[in-house]
Amino acid sequence: MIERTRLLQALRLKGRARVDDLAAATGLTADEVAPLLDSLVAEGRAEEARDRFKLTPDGRDELAALLAAERGTVDQDALAAGYHEFDEHNSALKELMTRWQLKDGTTPNDHSDQAYDDAVVADLADLDARFRPLLGRFVALCERLAPYPQRFDRALALVRGGDHSWFAKPLADSYHTVWFELHEDLIGLAGLTRAEEAAAGRAL
Amino acid sequence: MSAATVAGVQPATVPLTGRTEHTREQVGGKAWSIQHMLALGIPVPPAFVLTTGVCDAYHRSGEVPPEVDAGIAAEMSRLEQEVGRTFGHGPHPLLVSVRSGAATSMPGMMDTVLNLGMDDAVEQALAAETGDSSYAADTRRRFVEQFEKIVGTTPPADPWEQLRLAVRAVLESWYSKRAVSYRAARGIPDTGGTAVTVQAMVFGNIDDRSGTGVLFTRDPLTGDPAPFGEWLPRGQGEDVVSGRFDALLLEELAAAQPEAHAELMGAAETLERAGRDVQDIEFTVQSGRLWLLQSRSAKRTPQAAVRTAVLLAEEGVITPAEALDRITPAALDTLLHPRLSPSAVAASPAVASGKPACPGIATGIVVTDADEAEDLADEGRDVILARPTTDPDDVAGMSVSVAVVTELGGATSHAAVVCRELAVPCVVGVGTGTVTALAGQVVTVDAAAGTVHLGRLPVDPALTADDPVLATLAQWLRAEPGAADAPTVVEMLEARIGRAVR
Numbered sequence: 001m002i003e004r005t006r007l008l009q010a011l012r013l014k015g016r017a018r019v020d021d022l023a024a025a026t027g028l029t030a031d032e033v034a035p036l037l038d039s040l041v042a043e044g045r046a047e048e049a050r051d052r053f054k055l056t057p058d059g060r061d062e063l064a065a066l067l068a069a070e071r072g073t074v075d076q077d078a079l080a081a082g083y084h085e086f087d088e089h090n091s092a093l094k095e096l097m098t099r100w101q102l103k104d105g106t107t108p109n110d111h112s113d114q115a116y117d118d119a120v121v122a123d124l125a126d127l128d129a130r131f132r133p134l135l136g137r138f139v140a141l142c143e144r145l146a147p148y149p150q151r152f153d154r155a156l157a158l159v160r161g162g163d164h165s166w167f168a169k170p171l172a173d174s175y176h177t178v179w180f181e182l183h184e185d186l187i188g189l190a191g192l193t194r195a196e197e198a199a200a201g202r203a204l
Numbered sequence: 205m206s207a208a209t210v211a212g213v214q215p216a217t218v219p220l221t222g223r224t225e226h227t228r229e230q231v232g233g234k235a236w237s238i239q240h241m242l243a244l245g246i247p248v249p250p251a252f253v254l255t256t257g258v259c260d261a262y263h264r265s266g267e268v269p270p271e272v273d274a275g276i277a278a279e280m281s282r283l284e285q286e287v288g289r290t291f292g293h294g295p296h297p298l299l300v301s302v303r304s305g306a307a308t309s310m311p312g313m314m315d316t317v318l319n320l321g322m323d324d325a326v327e328q329a330l331a332a333e334t335g336d337s338s339y340a341a342d343t344r345r346r347f348v349e350q351f352e353k354i355v356g357t358t359p360p361a362d363p364w365e366q367l368r369l370a371v372r373a374v375l376e377s378w379y380s381k382r383a384v385s386y387r388a389a390r391g392i393p394d395t396g397g398t399a400v401t402v403q404a405m406v407f408g409n410i411d412d413r414s415g416t417g418v419l420f421t422r423d424p425l426t427g428d429p430a431p432f433g434e435w436l437p438r439g440q441g442e443d444v445v446s447g448r449f450d451a452l453l454l455e456e457l458a459a460a461q462p463e464a465h466a467e468l469m470g471a472a473e474t475l476e477r478a479g480r481d482v483q484d485i486e487f488t489v490q491s492g493r494l495w496l497l498q499s500r501s502a503k504r505t506p507q508a509a510v511r512t513a514v515l516l517a518e519e520g521v522i523t524p525a526e527a528l529d530r531i532t533p534a535a536l537d538t539l540l541h542p543r544l545s546p547s548a549v550a551a552s553p554a555v556a557s558g559k560p561a562c563p564g565i566a567t568g569i570v571v572t573d574a575d576e577a578e579d580l581a582d583e584g585r586d587v588i589l590a591r592p593t594t595d596p597d598d599v600a601g602m603s604v605s606v607a608v609v610t611e612l613g614g615a616t617s618h619a620a621v622v623c624r625e626l627a628v629p630c631v632v633g634v635g636t637g638t639v640t641a642l643a644g645q646v647v648t649v650d651a652a653a654g655t656v657h658l659g660r661l662p663v664d665p666a667l668t669a670d671d672p673v674l675a676t677l678a679q680w681l682r683a684e685p686g687a688a689d690a691p692t693v694v695e696m697l698e699a700r701i702g703r704a705v706r
Contacts (some may be wrong), residue, residue: 015574015600054575094616101624107614108624170599170622180618181596198593198612 008063016052027147217275232305232399250286251403252279259397292594294329294362299405302370312382319347321363409440413492419485421476425546426506427511506535524680545662554655556638561620562628563652566606570642574601593620607649
């Protein structure tokens, strides 16, 4: 059942997703995801168009119900405390992302300066290490989040291995994409909305 | 000189003519510029000044010096003759403006009172003369409001008493709290005093040979070196500037009143040469006679700033070094990227603006839902995704959009990060409800400027390195002593500023 929730949520967060992306996001192999997807399509919860899958309105409804039920099982006080700590890491990550993309806040980083890029990657690894204990607490609070550590592992390993597209590339499981999705999960688990969080200056 | 004197030092009430050479310290900035325009042969509504000496005498004795009344009476009579109108009664009543004027302008000083000289009879005469009783009533209403606000009392019925009170209010304002603290903060001595400038009002709504307009000596949007302006027959005051009325092009004035038009063109050229910069001129034609009300350096787009500076130097009005002084690296840099046509922006100003997150210009239909964005993009439509803020499930929609706009968020927001990766033009933080409300409409996003405009706006291409303007600037920059040979003209200009700072 938890895999079904993970898959529905991955479909929602990724919009129109390929099987490989869904596998990465749910911690399964492509072969494991395929039959799950087939049954979602058969039940009218998802639909396929040009090798990409998306939720149907029925799928969205089921996901909303599953997440609402899940929220009732989570220790909200512990989650709120964790989310409060997350905010600080989130600010640090956003600043790193901006440094990765822009030098001096305005000049696009053309990635010709190896030393500059290496320093940002090193800072990302530091941030990741500082953040891991908190991530562990989130997984302990909600088992559905269990694939996140390995998703961060993979993105960070690829970046450190020199494939810099895994730093912030959208529509792939880059470090930024994984972080963005985790943030969305935390907002939902806490019963908040992104618009409220943005208005409060946190989820910008 | 027949003017009365204060303590035998300087005349109390002095006329402004093309031959007077009063200093700024004597007559204040406003009168000084009127005198300057008159000296250039520019037709300016007649005016006179109570010098700063009057202010000094007033604050020493607590009274306006007795000879001032006679001086005012004599000068008012000159004003009446010059414009063919009479103060305080019809059939052609004279109204005046009263302004403060210190050697340097400062806050806290009394502002302008316009249309002074109104009473019941004058209002009726003005209504009869203009054939517009609502104009006359409106002018009076505005005068009463302004007088009450600035002088601090309801205007008395007698126009001469109105004038005396307004003069006294100007003199008093020299020691207003704000003016005193402004001077104290800047070390400006209290001894300078303010002058009082009294000037005849002219009317653009008297008859069919009257009107009001504005003129730029060059196009302030493009820098095109031809005068550009608007003309509103039977218009008065702020009618053109306010944009409430549809003004005509200046060519209409040329056709209707060729002499006034020719005189205006001559005056514009004179003022531009004397001011050594593009001028923004306000003028009125009263029964076929041209009057210039104001001339100042024109505000302009970066494009016009660069082009004008180069052309003025090529025409010998300013030196190449001055031209370079007037061009900021930022202004020049905007020309090196595609940009919205300035005239199109003037016709469709920004309906929303926020922070630029990823530069670029794009036109498309506003969509507020990422799914819908993907559907429309699949159909080959250009879509602009507008969201309060972006969720992870918006990313696929963002990737197929030609631009993204968010209402909340800053330059480090998720939307900004994602758009920079996707190289999709993006503006963030335009304000709640501003762009999502435009769903279904075609808009153009200028993500370098951070603006959103209704409709499809044409784009001017970037200047190429062989553009004559850039080539000329590069040549001037290289010719300067100590010039650094930077790879681009913008960098050379930046290096030049660096040298000036050191």
